[in-house]
Amino acid sequence: MLFVHGYCDHRDCFYCPLGENRKNVDQVFANERPVESDEDVLEAARKMDAMGSSITGGEPLESMERTTHYISLLKDEFGADHHIHLYTGITGDREIMRDLAEAGLDEIRFHPPVALWGNIHGTFWEEILYIAREEGLTPAFEIPGIEAETEFLEFIEEGAVDFVNVNEFEMSQGNYRRMHEQGYDRRTDHMSAVEGASEDDMAELVSHPKVYFCTSTFKDAAQHRNRLRRTAPNVSRPFEEITDDGTLVYGVTEAEPARLDELGVPDEYYEVVDGQVEIAWWLLEEMVEEGDIEGGTIIEQYPTWDEQVVEKTPL
Ligand SMILES: C[S@@+](CC[C@H](N)C(=O)[O-])C[C@H]1O[C@@H](n2cnc3c(N)ncnc32)[C@H](O)[C@@H]1O
Numbered sequence: 211m212l213f214v215h216g217y218c219d220h221r222d223c224f225y226c227p228l229g230e231n232r233k234n235v236d237q238v239f240a241n242e243r244p245v246e247s248d249e250d251v252l253e254a255a256r257k258m259d260a261m262g263s264s265i266t267g268g269e270p271l272e273s274m275e276r277t278t279h280y281i282s283l284l285k286d287e288f289g290a291d292h293h294i295h296l297y298t299g300i301t302g303d304r305e306i307m308r309d310l311a312e313a314g315l316d317e318i319r320f321h322p323p324v325a326l327w328g329n330i331h332g333t334f335w336e337e338i339l340y341i342a343r344e345e346g347l348t349p350a351f352e353i354p355g356i357e358a359e360t361e362f363l364e365f366i367e368e369g370a371v372d373f374v375n376v377n378e379f380e381m382s383q384g385n386y387r388r389m390h391e392q393g394y395d396r397r398t399d400h401m402s403a404v405e406g407a408s409e410d411d412m413a414e415l416v417s418h419p420k421v422y423f424c425t426s427t428f429k430d431a432a433q434h435r436n437r438l439r440r441t442a443p444n445v446s447r448p449f450e451e452i453t454d455d456g457t458l459v460y461g462v463t464e465a466e467p468a469r470l471d472e473l474g475v476p477d478e479y480y481e482v483v484d485g486q487v488e489i490a491w492w493l494l495e496e497m498v499e500e501g502d503i504e505g506g507t508i509i510e511q512y513p514t515w516d517e518q519v520v521e522k523t524p525l
């Protein structure tokens with residue numbers, strides 16, 4: 211997921227999920243990693259063996275130079291099979307569709323304003339779907355699951371869009387105040403999903419064969435887990451265990467490297483990082499149990515750029 215910037219001057223959706231760290235920032239992020247160079251973007255994609263990329267923001271069409279630059283960069287590096295899709299909350303025009311297609315974009319997912327969902331016919335949101343297709347892009351909708359209008363289903367039926375992804379309506383730090391004001395509440399059994407917006411609540415919309423519902427649990431858990439699992443083998447050190455969830459487990463100890471050498475620990479089973487020894491957790495556990503060294507901690511962390519720690523277990 212490439213975040214090109216946090217600006218969105220054309221829309222002001224009350225449910226926009228962008229939090230303080232993303233809203234109106236000029237910084238590019240590849241997943242959670244701040245990007246300083248093109249190589250950072252390529253490295254982030256390589257690390258997770260990405261088969262494709264998505265371009266988001268803010269509003270990617272408000273910075274076409276940056277957006278097309280990254281699309282070309284990814285296509286040039288990973289080839290035609292690397293599928294790239296882009297999310298947008300504005301229509302753009304023919305020239306923009308052409309520039310995106312020429313840069314290598316495969317698919318564009320429009321997010322029209324909710325007030326129009328029952329009434330897309332005859333608007334430029336309809337026309338741009340045909341234009342995008344003529345310029346070589348696959349046109350789709352990707353919208354939050356707020357309400358299902360019958361007219362919207364009829365519109366989908368007519369075939370201007372290839373498919374419609376509906377994201378379960380979510381509350382986040384960035385939007386909960388405004389969502390509350392609009393009368394939305396969080397489901398009590400869920401961290402972010404909105405009451406009254408589950409797949410069952412959207413049954414009429416989701417019943418259409420071109421409509422796919424993406425639950426927030428799936429987005430958070432399954433997609434995240436898949437990304438971790440693909441990333442872990444590319445970034446793990448030889449002495450780290452990769453768990454089924456794609457996290458990395460290793461040990462940390464204050465013991466001197468010389469003591470490890472004395473105990474016959476092979477070089478490839480530990481590394482000194484910031485003055486601490488990071489080591490295979492099973493060796494650390496055994497050495498602490500045997501009283502060979504004084505203590506340590508087992509760390510489980512994400513294989514991501516920010517190395518977020520999931521669990522610490524003192525020995
Ligand atoms: C944050 S937007 C950024 C890209 C672009 N500005 C747009 O709106 O498509 C990315 C995706 O998030 C979805 N989205 C926005 N607010 C949401 C919410 N509260 N719950 C679930 N999905 C949401 C939008 O439909 C869009 O597909």
Ligand code: SF4
Pocket residue numbers: 218221222223225226227228267268269298299300321
């Ligand atoms: S169009 Fe996208 S980025 Fe802009 S306010 Fe709406 S959800 Fe947020």
